[in-house]
Amino acid sequence: MIPPPEEPEQGQPAEEPEQGQPAEESDEEPPAEETEEEPPAEESEEEPPAEESEEEPPAEESEPKRLPPTQPARMKPEEDEEELPRMTLLEHLDELRRRILRTLIVVVVTFFGCFAFAEEIYTLLAKPIAPHVDQLAFDGVADPFIVYVKVALLASVFVTAPYLVAQLWGFVSPGLYRREKRYAIPFIFFGSFFFLGGGAFGYFVALPFAVEFLVNMGLNANWDADIRIERYLSFAVNVLLGLAVMFxxxxxxxxxxxxxxxxxxxxxxxxxxxxxxxxxxxxxxxxxxxxxxxxxxxxxxxxxxxxxxxxxxxxxxxxxxxxxxxxxxxxx
Known part of the structure; x- marks a missing residue:
């Protein structure tokens, strides 16, 4: 009789199966295969975000092509508008203050130069009234000095006329477009020309006619002419500067x-x-x-x-x- 197989005792390992018994091995293989397939599953989950990130740049590049059709037609005017500096009210007032200060400095410096020739300048201004009055009079001690100061100041204004017009342009030009700023030289030239032309017209034409009419009105009434130097000079300054500004x-x-x-x-x-x-x-x-x-x-x-x-x-x-x-x- 063949003896029955002995059962393994507790604590002893089971004997390995012989060849030809794959049943037990097939039971252990599926868990090993499942662990090997897990990393590819994780990689497959990460791939979609990578594909989405690659598709984003083309979407961004296509956005600039969606410009409205009206922008290219207005490029030059818009560029000019962007170049206009923005100034506050205080900045405008400060700019005006600096322009006025520069103008006053130049006029004062020119005034001292003209004051040295005040007597000659006064002689020229007195020519329109000289044929009608033998001599002008004054009734104040300081009148001759005041007259010379006014004469020198009037001459300095006409001498510095181009600089005054240039300062006016410098104050206005920040509010102009770039294409309009090219009128700087014509503006200064014609502004000075018309200012000096108005003064010359007043001296050679308007002042002599006005003086002749007003003086003859009194002489024809048998009145004695006792014209004060300061009053005549004020009248002459009003005519010359008034026409210079009107021109x-x-x-x-x-x-x-x-x-x-x-x-x-x-x-x-x-x-x-x-x-x-x-x-x-x-x-x-x-x-x-x-x-x-x-x-x-x-x-x-x-x-x-x-x-x-x-x-x-x-x-x-x-x-x-x-x-x-x-x-x-x-x-x-």
């Missing part, structure tokens, strides 16, 4: 047209009011009731007003031409 009318109209404040249509539509204002100012500069002297002052001023209207029309034409060029560039 700036074309420059003022041109600048207002550049800023878009006035147009030639607006100026011609209010031409009657302009004539009335010019006549009132002419009467204030030369206080004579006759039509001749008022016409002498008002006539050239009206011509300058019409010259300013022409300058405004030129500005409007150039603005329309520039707008048409921008539209053509956009159409292309």
């Amino acid at each position: 700036q009318l074309p420059i003022i109209i041109f600048m207002l047209s550049q800023l878009g404040v006035v147009t030639p249509q607006f100026l011609m539509r209010h031409f009657r009011w302009a004539v009335l204002i010019i006549i009132i100012l002419s009467a204030a500069i030369t206080p004579t009731p006759d039509v001749v002297n008022m016409t002498i002052v008002a006539g050239p001023t009206l011509l300058l007003y019409l010259l300013g209207v022409g300058a405004s029309a030129l500005v409007q034409r150039r603005r329309k031409r520039r707008e048409e060029e921008v539209e053509e560039e956009w159409a292309e």
Whole structure:
């Protein structure tokens, strides 16, 4: 008889299965395979975010292509607007203060130079009244000194006229576009020209006519002429400086047209009011009731007003031409 197989005792390891018994080995293999498949599962979970990160840059690159079609047509005007500096009210006041201080320094320095020739300058200013009065009088001890100071100050203003106009341009130019700042040299030249031209017109034309009319009115009434030096000088200064400022009318109209404040249509539509204002100012500069002297002052001023209207029309034409060029560039 074959003896039965002995059972293993407790604490002894079981015998290894013989060949031909794969049942037990197949039971242990699946857990090993499951542990090997876990890392690929983790890699597969991480792959989708990597694919999404690769697709993001093309989406960002495609965003700049969605620009509105109206931006390229306005590139130049927008660039000019961006270049305009922004200044607060205090900064404007500080800039104005510095400009005025520089102007005063230059005028004062020029004043001392003109004061050395005050007597010669006074002789020139007294020529319009010299044929009608033998000698001017003064009734104050300090009158001769005051007269020389006024004469030197008046001369220094006309001598420094180009610098004054340049300072005015320097104060206004920060509010202009880059294409408008190229008018600096023409503005300074014509501003100085009209200022000096107004003073010359007052000295050679308006002042002699006004003095002759006013003095002869008293002499024809058999009155003795006892004209004070200071009063005559004040009258002459009002005429010369008043006309010098009034002759700036074309420059003022041109600048207002550049800023878009006035147009030639607006100026011609209010031409009657302009004539009335010019006549009132002419009467204030030369206080004579006759039509001749008022016409002498008002006539050239009206011509300058019409010259300013022409300058405004030129500005409007150039603005329309520039707008048409921008539209053509956009159409292309």
